[in-house]
Amino acid sequence: MRKVLVCLLWVVSFASSAQSYVIEQVKDNVYRFSAGHYHSVFMITDKGAFVTDPINADAAKWLKKAIHSRFGVAIKFMAYSHNHIDHTLGGEFLVDEQTTVVAHRYADEDMRWTKAPVRFADVTFTDSFTAELGQSSVQLSYFGPNNGRGNVSMHFMPANVMFVVDWVVLGRMPYKDLQGYDIHGMIRSTEQLLASHDFDILVGGHAQMGDKGDVRRYLAYLKTLYNSVRDALLAGHTLTQMQQQLHFPEFSHLPMYQQWRAQNIAGVYRTLIEESYFNFRPDVSVKENEH
Ligand SMILES: [Zn+2]
Structure with a gap:
């Protein structure tokens, strides 16, 4: 799978300053945005872009500009993967006038209760939420507590790419002493994700991309x-x-x-x-x- 992925990756832009940002095509109209050790995913359609975690203000400004200049579309949706501030900062710089900001109700609740300095959501959901953009769609699913609050999977179709942040980590050990990890919940959510969704490629908020086999190997490590x-x-x-x-x-x-x-x-x-x-x-x- 790794070899296949290397072929699929296509570095479309690279800016080196204090922070370097990279956009890679994951598959079809789905791209990965990297800011240092952080990743988010976005999808481009002729109806507009669906973007995910802004990561921070500087990264968000850079990505918005790149989406406008390179792809020539407005941002229709911005969806947060979960509540953690190291993924959610800067959202106010990753929206256009028509953007709908989406978060799971528990992620939204956390942002509001803690008075987080973030762009709050316009729309929240409990179990799942689907955004349609022409022939493409993104399905957000909540499998219960796993890492942080209101942490959801995002399934991009028809590219069949999955985006999961912090509760699936591929191609690297889980982070240090597992701060924020609800281990029971991460095992449960990962099992449910594997059982309920087919996907060709999973992109994580950190570390590497992989396929379902890589997700099973990660699950095996957590259980071991x-x-x-x-x-x-x-x-x-x-x-x-x-x-x-x-x-x-x-x-x-x-x-x-x-x-x-x-x-x-x-x-x-x-x-x-x-x-x-x-x-x-x-x-x-x-x-x-x-x-
Ligand atoms: Zn993280």
């Missing part, structure tokens, strides 16, 4: 990590012992494996204490980091 830490905790091991003893050779080829393996373990350990209260269980002895 979770099960290993849970079993070590049940066996009475401390976090330090787990970090020394737990290795996942079938995933050791993943970028950042050496650097983040111990932090990934700490993230699941923290989840089991904070969310599942392993420190209160009579059958488990938690010897360190109790609270």
